[in-house]
Amino acid sequence: MRTDDFDYNLPEERIAQAPAEPRDSCRLLVLHREDGRIEHKHFTDIVEYLEPGDLVVVNQTRVMPARLVGKKQNTGGVSETLLLKRREDIDALGSVWECLVNPGKRLKPGAVIEYRAGGLHAPDSAPVVLTGTIVDFVDDNRGGRLVRFEAQGDRTLDEAIHEAGHVPLPPYITQYEGDPEKYQTVYAMQDEHSAAAPTAGLHFTPELIETIKTKGVQWASVELEVGIDTFRLVTEDDPTKHVIHTERYHVAPEVVEAV
Template sequence: MRTDDFDYNLPDELIAQAPAEPRDSCRLLVLHRGDGSIDHRIFRDIIDYLEPGDVLVANKTRVMPARLIGRKPTGGTAETLLLNRREDVDPMGAVWECLVNPGKRLKPGAEIEYRAGGALAPEGAPVVLRATILEFVDDSRGGRLVRFEPVGENADGSLRTLDEAIHAAGHVPLPPYITDYEGDPEKYQTVYAMEEEHSAAAPTAGLHFTPELIERIEEKGVRFETVELEVGIDTFRLVEEDDPTEHVMHTERYHVPAETVEAVRAAKAAGHRVIAVGTTAVRSLESSWEADVPAADPAVCARRFEDAPDSAAVCGRGDIAVREDATTNLYLMPGSTFHVVDAMITNFHVPRSTLMMLVSAFATREQIMAAYEAAVEERYRFFSFGDAMLIE
């Protein structure tokens, strides 16, 4: 197995630059793993492939305004992408692991200031956030540990908190292959996203659902449950090693709540399916598998089921809330075993990515490559704002 095995040719014009309107009007490619056959449908037709008793499990994480455009003391522009809050470095949550551009010019000790409105800040907008580079994380990619400090007061005279400062200066980050989208940033959030913001990118397989479609799905007798996984650095990193087994996955926080565990257990015990909405939901469910439970036992579920109430706890620390969740660096590739997930809704993924390897593990590499070739021939739209795929 080589990383090149997960590469494919994609015309640039097939990279979606805007979401479908309405959300559920995008196209849906259905791959049947049993015989490799393919159906071409519209996403709202997903309901035809769901049966009463099935459980849909989606990642309800919300994207935070993690893209910050600031200025260096020299006057040059610096872009910072917040990836992971590092409570191990600072329990108050002021230190983040970031991608910084231009990274080579921002060495430890360098400072950046960010104004209200960020990249759209009018002339004379106040500085609301200040950053200091602490140390390198991955110099080849501009990875840095950065300490942030809120600046100034709110309109009511209260001291600005760090989260308020980030919201005042930040923007929701779109992937780098989306180059000219100027629409509503809420279109890059799922309709069922939680209020708290923790992710650096959206769980994009869920972008196709509308409240009306979810209501119809539930009326059919399908349960709609959620997990949380904070999408982090690996969303922005391709596999650069020739041997994909040498790639190291970044650790991400996740939580599978007790009600989702119980829904999965009940569905499995009754012979129904668990259908993951997106690769992040797949990784959350499979990370929660109890390895000590015999595979023949239909009462699957979570290694951390007994810890679920604790991992959902919120501990207030100053002006932030630190969620004490489980973490995962699960890397699924051909040869991996799926214990929980029976079917998967996903988007079309970037070549040579860990996500290509995950879907190739769930089906086969040959089936996935044939499906992608068909999608290119049929002019499907690819990546985050693109069309969807059901692998069953």
């Protein structure tokens, strides 16, 4: 098996730049395994393919505003930071994060980045709400850094990250500037841990979920923290040599039993 075995043509104009409204009005491709027949349906029709006693398992993770765009304190050059995970093994208060920074080569330990309220589109007059100091290298070939963040003013660190940060959309979504909640599932938990949404679940609505449950279908939730490597291109000819980070997950005992 080679990576290019999976190559196919996808015209850019066929890539939606905004979510369907309502969520469950998007299209659904159905492949019948018994005879290879293909149907083109809508997501609301998923109810037809679920039977009483079936179990639907969803990922309830919530996306954090993990994309920070700031300026280097010494030069004013623009820098982008993607939050990967808190390194509480280094700082129990949670101020040190493992990140990807771009451009990485110019950001060495000791460099300071300033992030303003409003983040990506913030004017220079906007207040600096967060600073990040490069602490060390992590996988330098990919721009990995340990960054110590400090909230400015009377904000908590999480408040400052929310003021300056943006939800990191996939690289093929280039034009969307709408409600960031559209990039969260309707059943997402309150705590934010993921760098990307579990996109298959974005199409469920509360009404559709209720219809599914009313049919006698069971519903269970797990948490898988989606990492930024979900956006990473596969560059190896042999896909088994593609290296990505690990991802944290949690499955409650009752869900294990149900599955």
